[in-house]
Amino acid sequence: MRLTLLGSGNAGGVPLYGCRCAACERARRDPRFIRRPATALVEGGGTRLLIDAGLVDLVARFEAGSLNAILLTHFHVDHVQGLFPLRWGQVEAVPVWSPPDPEGCADLYKHPGILDFHHPEPFVPLTIGALTVTAVPLRHSKMTYGYCLQTGSTKLAYLTDTVGLPPATRDFLQGWHPDGIVLDCCHPPQEEPPRNHNDVCTALESADAIGANRVIITHISHELDLWLMEGKEEFPSHIHVGHDGLVLSAIRRDMGVSA
Amino acid sequence: MRLTLLGSGNAGGVPLYGCRCAACERARRDPRFIRRPATALVEGGGTRLLIDAGLVDLVARFEAGSLNAILLTHFHVDHVQGLFPLRWGQVEAVPVWSPPDPEGCADLYKHPGILDFHHPEPFVPLTIGALTVTAVPLRHSKMTYGYCLQTGSTKLAYLTDTVGLPPATRDFLQGWHPDGIVLDCCHPPQEEPPRNHNDVCTALESADAIGANRVIITHISHELDLWLMEGKEEFPSHIHVGHDGLVLSAIRRDMGVSA
Numbered sequence: 001m002r003l004t005l006l007g008s009g010n011a012g013g014v015p016l017y018g019c020r021c022a023a024c025e026r027a028r029r030d031p032r033f034i035r036r037p038a039t040a041l042v043e044g045g046g047t048r049l050l051i052d053a054g055l056v057d058l059v060a061r062f063e064a065g066s067l068n069a070i071l072l073t074h075f076h077v078d079h080v081q082g083l084f085p086l087r088w089g090q091v092e093a094v095p096v097w098s099p100p101d102p103e104g105c106a107d108l109y110k111h112p113g114i115l116d117f118h119h120p121e122p123f124v125p126l127t128i129g130a131l132t133v134t135a136v137p138l139r140h141s142k143m144t145y146g147y148c149l150q151t152g153s154t155k156l157a158y159l160t161d162t163v164g165l166p167p168a169t170r171d172f173l174q175g176w177h178p179d180g181i182v183l184d185c186c187h188p189p190q191e192e193p194p195r196n197h198n199d200v201c202t203a204l205e206s207a208d209a210i211g212a213n214r215v216i217i218t219h220i221s222h223e224l225d226l227w228l229m230e231g232k233e234e235f236p237s238h239i240h241v242g243h244d245g246l247v248l249s250a251i252r253r254d255m256g257v258s259a
Numbered sequence: 260m261r262l263t264l265l266g267s268g269n270a271g272g273v274p275l276y277g278c279r280c281a282a283c284e285r286a287r288r289d290p291r292f293i294r295r296p297a298t299a300l301v302e303g304g305g306t307r308l309l310i311d312a313g314l315v316d317l318v319a320r321f322e323a324g325s326l327n328a329i330l331l332t333h334f335h336v337d338h339v340q341g342l343f344p345l346r347w348g349q350v351e352a353v354p355v356w357s358p359p360d361p362e363g364c365a366d367l368y369k370h371p372g373i374l375d376f377h378h379p380e381p382f383v384p385l386t387i388g389a390l391t392v393t394a395v396p397l398r399h400s401k402m403t404y405g406y407c408l409q410t411g412s413t414k415l416a417y418l419t420d421t422v423g424l425p426p427a428t429r430d431f432l433q434g435w436h437p438d439g440i441v442l443d444c445c446h447p448p449q450e451e452p453p454r455n456h457n458d459v460c461t462a463l464e465s466a467d468a469i470g471a472n473r474v475i476i477t478h479i480s481h482e483l484d485l486w487l488m489e490g491k492e493e494f495p496s497h498i499h500v501g502h503d504g505l506v507l508s509a510i511r512r513d514m515g516v517s518a
């Protein structure tokens with residue numbers, strides 16, 4: 001199984017419109033530092049899933065028929081906006097798994113086009129091609145699911161947007177023993193406990209509680225990039241800062257991270 | 260005054276995801292035939308306005324502070340989606356004029372960020388820098404305004420999304436005598452009268468009723484492109500098929516169209 005982080009940014013992204021901070025200026029000079037909206041590609045045993053659809057150019061990146069399903073963590077715009085044009089496609093329906101949020105986003109439910117919405121039962125494994133997918137509730141300002149993905153004995157979890165973890169999800173993940181996790185870490189350390197997204201402190205707490213071999217942080221703001229550039233603290237060696245294009249690949253229980 | 264049509268496509272755009280028709284394949288081969296979502300730039304006397312914000316890369320195209328205001332015709336996603344990332348910018352507030360649609364789109368009203376929403380009074384001229392702007396109600400599935408723009412004696416009207424024109428708007432435009440109009444023409448001629456967007460027949464009727472010297476059709480679907488490629492009918496010489504990048508420039512009462 002292989003997860004490619006296509007979008008590692010928060011809703012405003014990096015560079016943020018009009019911002020002149022060192023992190024935003026660096027991303028303007030060098031496109032390797034651009035952070036696009038939340039999107040990840042998961043491939044395993046011939047099955048290809050997208051988790052979240054924040055990239056606005058999904059239509060150009062993924063040929064029609066090349067995705068087996070799309071998993072949505074939640075219906076905030078920065079996680080679904082790539083679906084707005086894609087839904088009008090002339091192509092077979094695409095299964096879209098999401099929390100049963102009655103609101104959805106804009107008119108996606110009213111005019112789903114080729115999107116065939118389904119809602120997984122939390123903690124109940126679901127088979128999508130060669131992958132086993134289990135939805136786990138997260139803690140965010142909108143109904144949100146993380147997704148646990150398994151092929152054979154390798155296990156990855158994608159956990160954003162969230163601040164901390166609900167107790168039932170933390171207990172599930174402790175028992176499930178993921179090899180790698182992709183985790184919300186939007187903010188540098190905050191004085192007040194953050195309310196909708198992890199800061200560095202709550203992200204490290206969650207990572208410790210889960211005990212994964214590899215942790216990729218994502219949903220990164222320009223403020224966190226700036227804090228990382230200042231380099232006052234170092235992360236433990238199993239924590240990696242996500243970037244657009246990062247690949248997390250798992251062969252048996254070895255988990256490698258590469259650019 | 261100068262209007263640049265940045266996006267001449269309907270909601271699905273051209274090429275449409277997964278479509279193998281001759282119009283969509285032509286746009287894949289030759290990017291000049293790509294039709295992006297509804298967006299126009301209007302420049303006059305040093306004032307720069309955007310009408311609609313369907314382009315998803317507004318943040319990259321328009322430097323912070325370079326737009327005096329944004330006029331929204333309505334809150335369908337294909338007209339507002341460029342605002343989703345832009346609103347989080349670190350820059351002065353941007354006035355956004357729109358119909359007083361209580362729904363808005365997704366969470367734009369709840370989290371406006373730098374967007375400063377205002378609602379113009381229909382038929383009452385409004386001054387935005389060097390431009391005089393008058394909102395006129397259109398006929399669509401969502402509350403929609405067209406915009407009449409004037410500098411000195413030159414007059415342009417932007418009229419999408421609409422099917423036909425409400426009587427009060429038609430009367431206003433007949434008295435106002437625009438030099439040029441940009442007009443919804445989404446569909447080839449239909450057997451049944453269309454309900455939300457002009458087909459070629461209702462577009463020509465509206466253009467005749469208004470009597471402008473230059474008419475640019477926009478909000479074009481791949482079906483209309485295909486019909487145009489078949490070339491069975493010709494438009495009158497004052498009707499021009501819009502394309503992304505088309506410039507409509509007005510100097511006194513001469514109205515020129517160029518690529």
Ligand SMILES: [Mn+2]
Binds near residue numbers: 038076219
């Ligand atoms: Mn988010």
Ligand SMILES: [Mn+2]
Binds near residue numbers: 140142
């Ligand atoms: Mn969110």
Ligand SMILES: [Mn+2]
Binds near residue numbers: 420478
């Ligand atoms: Mn439209």
Ligand SMILES: [Mn+2]
Binds near residue numbers: 333335399401420
């Ligand atoms: Mn519309």
Ligand SMILES: [Zn+2]
Binds near residue numbers: 022
């Ligand atoms: Zn910044």
Ligand SMILES: [Zn+2]
Binds near residue numbers: 278279281283
């Ligand atoms: Zn087509």
